[in-house]
Amino acid sequence: MRVLASAPAKIILFGEHSVVYGKPAIAAAIDLRTYVQARFNDNGAIKIEARDIKTPGLTVSFSEDEIYFESDYGKAAEVLSYVRQAIELVRDEADRSRGVTVSITSQIPVGAGLGSSAAVAVATIGAVSKLLGLELSNEEIGRLGHRVELLVQGASSGIDPTVSAIGGFIHYEGGRFERLPFMELPVVVGYTGSSGSTKELVAMVRRTYEEMPEIVEPILTAMGKIVEKARDVLLSDIEDGVRFQKLGRLMNINHGLLDALGVSTKKLSELVYAARTAGALGAKITGAGGGGCMYALAPEKQSEVATAITIAGGTPMITKISREGLRIEEVLP
Ligand SMILES: Nc1ncnc2c1ncn2[C@@H]1O[C@H](COP(=O)(O)OP(=O)(O)O)[C@@H](O)[C@H]1O
Ligand SMILES: C[C@@](O)(CCOP(=O)(O)O)CC(=O)O
Numbered sequence: 001m002r003v004l005a006s007a008p009a010k011i012i013l014f015g016e017h018s019v020v021y022g023k024p025a026i027a028a029a030i031d032l033r034t035y036v037q038a039r040f041n042d043n044g045a046i047k048i049e050a051r052d053i054k055t056p057g058l059t060v061s062f063s064e065d066e067i068y069f070e071s072d073y074g075k076a077a078e079v080l081s082y083v084r085q086a087i088e089l090v091r092d093e094a095d096r097s098r099g100v101t102v103s104i105t106s107q108i109p110v111g112a113g114l115g116s117s118a119a120v121a122v123a124t125i126g127a128v129s130k131l132l133g134l135e136l137s138n139e140e141i142g143r144l145g146h147r148v149e150l151l152v153q154g155a156s157s158g159i160d161p162t163v164s165a166i167g168g169f170i171h172y173e174g175g176r177f178e179r180l181p182f183m184e185l186p187v188v189v190g191y192t193g194s195s196g197s198t199k200e201l202v203a204m205v206r207r208t209y210e211e212m213p214e215i216v217e218p219i220l221t222a223m224g225k226i227v228e229k230a231r232d233v234l235l236s237d238i239e240d241g242v243r244f245q246k247l248g249r250l251m252n253i254n255h256g257l258l259d260a261l262g263v264s265t266k267k268l269s270e271l272v273y274a275a276r277t278a279g280a281l282g283a284k285i286t287g288a289g290g291g292g293c294m295y296a297l298a299p300e301k302q303s304e305v306a307t308a309i310t311i312a313g314g315t316p317m318i319t320k321i322s323r324e325g326l327r328i329e330e331v332l333p
């Protein structure tokens with residue numbers, strides 16, 4: 001038997017980092033996906049085929065007629081830890097005796113703030129649980145995905161695995177979510193081309209918090225207030241033009257506060273300012289920062305903003321919100 005499952009990337013519209021401290025945040029699934037195929041193998045082991053991910057620490061030596069490969073096994077194992085933990089959690093719930101092979105292909109840039117870690121965990125849990133005959137709802141799979149992120153990163157709010165599992169738009173707070181009405185948002189994502197590790201960035205913010213709680217706590221509180229205002233704007237019965245203007249202002253304030261926490265980079269800020277200059281109503285980091293992506297809200301200006309992001313040295317992506325979260329694509333005997 002073979003099962004193919006897929007799960008989407010996300011953007012955090014408002015509230016990354018502060019959400020780790022129990023404040024609310026708003027996120028939406030987007031139409032980039034990670035695909036995981038799971039099948040049984042005969043040797044009782046876990047085998048992971050991850051073709052899109054670079055193997056760190058690979059050394060190749062060439063001599064006259066021979067080639068030697070040496071790999072840093074620790075680093076290679078670490079990079080696959082989300083997938084491994086996802087498989088282990090499902091086997092703990094079902095059957096540890098059967099060997100499982102998973103093959104991964106992904107459209108989501110890694111370490112770019114678009115939730116590749118959550119998507120790979122959720123798609124793996126979806127495929128392996130189906131293979132092992134477990135009946136789990138998408139919500140339950142989101143909760144297991146959160147456990148995977150906690151085990152690997154040490155800290156995680158759970159917003160990414162939740163939105164990747166259930167899709168659409170959500171308001172998330174302290175492990176609970178509320179679905180927000182679906183709407184098309186005219187956004188452009190700008191990718192700096194570099195990556196940041198969520199685990200390290202969350203730990204860096206934690207150190208700053210512990211050093212200067214009297215300064216960082218009000219920043220996190222303000223971020224939470226931005227999210228509540230944004231939720232009111234998203235739910236209110238106003239004309240889209242006014243709605244986008246209000247959301248854009250809140251995005252710009254949220255970006256400034258993320259910058260204050262130290263998670264922006266020169267390149268991210270350049271893309272943010274380039275997008276605003278080209279007519280975006282708002283632009284901010286999305287995800288953990290330290291590289292990765294920003295997004296801009298640009299009604300009727302998406303192509304101008306995409307061009308400005310390219311000129312500033314980034315890669316623009318005009319994405320759509322995905323209504324669907326985890327999806328079982330096919331089950332073959
Ligand atoms: N296609 C993939 N195959 C295997 N592991 C992946 C894949 N995509 C992401 N990951 C895991 O997720 C990690 C990146 O997660 P993270 O630092 O949270 O950044 P983000 O979630 O923003 O992409 C990678 O280092 C790797 O461990
Ligand atoms: C920084 C944070 O708020 C979001 C991280 O998202 P990503 O892994 O950078 O896509 C962490 C979390 O919510 O667990």
Ligand SMILES: [Mg+2]
Pocket residue numbers: 115116117118160198
């Ligand atoms: Mg992540």
